[in-house]
Amino acid sequence: MVADARPDSDSHDPLVVMEGVNKHFGELHVLRDIDLTVGRGEVVVVIGPSGSGKSTLCRCINRLEPIGSGRITIDGVALPEEGKGLAKLRADVGMVFQSFNLFAHKTVLQNVTLGPIKVRKLSKDEARERGMKLLQRVGIAEKADRYPAELSGGQQQRAAIARALAMEPKLMLFDEPTSALDPEMIKEVLDVMVELATEGTTMVVVTHEMGFARSAAQRVAFMDGGRIVEIATPQRFFDHPETDRAKDFLSKILAH
Amino acid sequence: MSVVFDNLDIFLEGMRRTLELSVLSFILAFILGIVVAALRVSPVPPLRWASATYVEMVRNTPLLVLMFVVVFAFPSIGFTYSYFASAVIVLTAYTATFVGETVRSGINAVSTGQAEAARAIGLTFPQSLRLVVMPQALRTVVGPLGGIFIALLKNSGVAVAINVPELTSAATQLGTDTAQFIPAFLGAAAAYLLLTIPSGFATNWLERRVAIKR
Ligand SMILES: Nc1ncnc2c1ncn2[C@@H]1O[C@H](COP(=O)(O)OP(=O)(O)O)[C@@H](O)[C@H]1O
Numbered sequence A: 001m002v003a004d005a006r007p008d009s010d011s012h013d014p015l016v017v018m019e020g021v022n023k024h025f026g027e028l029h030v031l032r033d034i035d036l037t038v039g040r041g042e043v044v045v046v047i048g049p050s051g052s053g054k055s056t057l058c059r060c061i062n063r064l065e066p067i068g069s070g071r072i073t074i075d076g077v078a079l080p081e082e083g084k085g086l087a088k089l090r091a092d093v094g095m096v097f098q099s100f101n102l103f104a105h106k107t108v109l110q111n112v113t114l115g116p117i118k119v120r121k122l123s124k125d126e127a128r129e130r131g132m133k134l135l136q137r138v139g140i141a142e143k144a145d146r147y148p149a150e151l152s153g154g155q156q157q158r159a160a161i162a163r164a165l166a167m168e169p170k171l172m173l174f175d176e177p178t179s180a181l182d183p184e185m186i187k188e189v190l191d192v193m194v195e196l197a198t199e200g201t202t203m204v205v206v207t208h209e210m211g212f213a214r215s216a217a218q219r220v221a222f223m224d225g226g227r228i229v230e231i232a233t234p235q236r237f238f239d240h241p242e243t244d245r246a247k248d249f250l251s252k253i254l255a256h
Numbered sequence B: 001m002s003v004v005f006d007n008l009d010i011f012l013e014g015m016r017r018t019l020e021l022s023v024l025s026f027i028l029a030f031i032l033g034i035v036v037a038a039l040r041v042s043p044v045p046p047l048r049w050a051s052a053t054y055v056e057m058v059r060n061t062p063l064l065v066l067m068f069v070v071v072f073a074f075p076s077i078g079f080t081y082s083y084f085a086s087a088v089i090v091l092t093a094y095t096a097t098f099v100g101e102t103v104r105s106g107i108n109a110v111s112t113g114q115a116e117a118a119r120a121i122g123l124t125f126p127q128s129l130r131l132v133v134m135p136q137a138l139r140t141v142v143g144p145l146g147g148i149f150i151a152l153l154k155n156s157g158v159a160v161a162i163n164v165p166e167l168t169s170a171a172t173q174l175g176t177d178t179a180q181f182i183p184a185f186l187g188a189a190a191a192y193l194l195l196t197i198p199s200g201f202a203t204n205w206l207e208r209r210v211a212i213k214r
């Protein structure tokens, strides 16, 4: 059962469209008939139990994982096969990983300028200027010349967000960006994300941070067993979940 | 041992030649080995097969046999080189297989998240290999690469079989001329140690210098 209600989604201007997407890992059917439209400027939070396919959904959107069947378009363009065209498309889709994945052999500023220089063909000076502005914006300008391992987790994740933003992407994907962080660092990362959302950045965010979902998301998609079981506004989803699986899941994460 | 001390210049010249042969072969093997490793992890299957075939064929043939193949077989089909060039070709081809395998293990040791992050910002596969994965892989295999260089210094002695003047052939010549093989080869052993042991220290130093902060 796929909920087709799309309350509040301004999908008159869709940026990401997933239609009938299926994905297997060997025998394992990890995405089942996924239909999801993300409007331009919209923030969609994806929640659900571990193993329900949230990361895979995220990774299919920039084709880090190829899909088995169905269709995904970004800004009207179907995802191309692996190659130059796909690289070009990925440059327009920022991605933030749970484990940060900053380039370990490069300084924070070099992490942020690599894509603009090598992909966007900016001059080194332009890239550095853009990079420093972004590092300022996420509050770690003073760490520009440090290596990732010299930063705290929260600082690394903010650097990773700056690295993605430096490409001026149309869309940002976040896969549990705060799950690897100590509690006191979660807020500094969420603050940056809330600011992005407020500015109208289109975002797909896998997270269990309900505060963020309530304050920043237009819609919450609940996944279970590879399906989007329920999709609704945060208010409706958290206060009046429709399906038993969602109720069950919410009772578990709210229990502590 | 006076044979050795009276003929120090012969040993010094031999060491110089051995070093020349080994350093030149290592530089070429390093470049070729990186290409071999890059092909080995390529998304294009035929490139992977070509690289694997090369590695398995060359690595599993005795060095001396390879040497004779290049010296005798290649000229018979129209390729001729000086003996020195032949020795460089063989040592390069042989050493590149070990460099290739070592660099590949370094590539595998780089977390997949690094390559994914590189692709996620729009780098192509070759770019992410060159700019993100390879620089980290090479840093982790400096130690093993130093070991390969030391093996190459010693392996270069098989060039004696095709009359390339280097340390082993210098000792052979001296032994023949003076009929004192034991001191001549003890001298050669000492001269090899003078090359290999400092190479080990240099490797350790370099390894610490390029280590990635973790
Ligand atoms: N590369 C992979 N190979 C095989 N199975 C995978 C792979 N990645 C994820 N899976 C499996 O697919 C399912 C969904 O995984 P994932 O999308 O990571 O879920 P979530 O992010 O919701 O925890 C899980 O059962 C997981 O074990």
Ligand SMILES: [Mg+2]
Binding pocket: A054, A055, A056, A176
């Ligand atoms: Mg996940």
